[in-house]
Amino acid sequence: MRSARDAGFVAGLRARIAGELRERESLARYSTYRIGGPATVLLPRSPEDVGAALRFAADGGVPWFALGLGSNLLLPDEGMDALVIRIGKGLDRLEALGGGGWRVGAGLPQPLAARKTAEQGFAGLHRFVGVPGTVGGGVYMNAGCHGGDWAGVVRSVVVVDPAGADRVLPRDAIPFGYRHSGLGGVVVLETTVALEPTDRAAIEAEVAELFRWRQEGTPFNQPCCGSVFKNPGGPSWKRPDAPRTAGQLIEAAGLKGTRVGGAEVSPMHANYFVNAGGATAAEVRGLIALARRAVRERFGVGLETEVKLVRPDGSFEPAEDPAGE
Numbered sequence: 001m002r003s004a005r006d007a008g009f010v011a012g013l014r015a016r017i018a019g020e021l022r023e024r025e026s027l028a029r030y031s032t033y034r035i036g037g038p039a040t041v042l043l044p045r046s047p048e049d050v051g052a053a054l055r056f057a058a059d060g061g062v063p064w065f066a067l068g069l070g071s072n073l074l075l076p077d078e079g080m081d082a083l084v085i086r087i088g089k090g091l092d093r094l095e096a097l098g099g100g101g102w103r104v105g106a107g108l109p110q111p112l113a114a115r116k117t118a119e120q121g122f123a124g125l126h127r128f129v130g131v132p133g134t135v136g137g138g139v140y141m142n143a144g145c146h147g148g149d150w151a152g153v154v155r156s157v158v159v160v161d162p163a164g165a166d167r168v169l170p171r172d173a174i175p176f177g178y179r180h181s182g183l184g185g186v187v188v189l190e191t192t193v194a195l196e197p198t199d200r201a202a203i204e205a206e207v208a209e210l211f212r213w214r215q216e217g218t219p220f221n222q223p224c225c226g227s228v229f230k231n232p233g234g235p236s237w238k239r240p241d242a243p244r245t246a247g248q249l250i251e252a253a254g255l256k257g258t259r260v261g262g263a264e265v266s267p268m269h270a271n272y273f274v275n276a277g278g279a280t281a282a283e284v285r286g287l288i289a290l291a292r293r294a295v296r297e298r299f300g301v302g303l304e305t306e307v308k309l310v311r312p313d314g315s316f317e318p319a320e321d322p323a324g325e
Helices: 007-014 047-060 110-119 135-141 200-217 246-252 281-299
Strands: 020-026 038-043 064-067 083-086 094-098 101-105 154-160 166-170 187-194 263-265 273-275
Touching: 007 020, 007 038, 007 047, 047 064, 047 083, 047 154, 047 187, 094 110, 101 135, 110 135, 110 200, 135 187, 246 281, 263 281, 273 281
Parallel strands: 038 083, 064 083
Antiparallel strands: 020 038, 094 101, 101 187, 154 166, 154 187, 263 273
């Protein structure tokens, strides 16, 4: 496997794109965890840059990794040999199509998409106002909160495949599931969604309330990835007719405030592991392992990660608890 950090690869790719290519760039600046080593990072100016980069990487045997705002990822301490393609400016349009339809670029932050569509009196994306990350990452991981997810609003998704070819996938061709889309091996460029016209004042008030709840209930004033584990299901012991959550299990295991190096189980929300200062990916992984072990031993539940644990080649480690249930 060739590395995107190879000087020859960098020179060749730079000649093929209009966007910016950064060498030996710290990935910590592209992660809400503020963790990650050096990599070659492409800031594409347009969808054409993404296609050109994927074609050149494929021809050279270089792996690649698409990255939005880095909110659901733990990037490796040693950096990445994969070419990192940052989906942001240049891929962030928002366009009303009429009849409740909207075209949304993959690089647009989810909170911005939520606010702008709510301001126009449309509900559906408003629930993402407090969810960090881009639209592309949200679609790719089928992000969800407050009883909804991207699968519930998507009409179609435009992707580019590893050969650099664009294609449009209708909703029924995408195998959405809980916190996954089945879109492996492609880069999301944009999506069209179907939203519900609603009273503008009412939806803006709901957006304000959701944002307030998110600020008060989660530690987004510290570097973190969002939820570390998927909710395992089963009945809650806190609220009738509510699901059991990973946070409940971790808190009941007595782990709030537990630290491994600079990584800490948030005292505010047990399913948020924060970078309390100088944390490494290895320390976050150690805390994940500790929480899994404690919950498995006490409750017989194997926790599955929601955060994606990224390897240097851009692949993900398995989400399942390696020790099982």
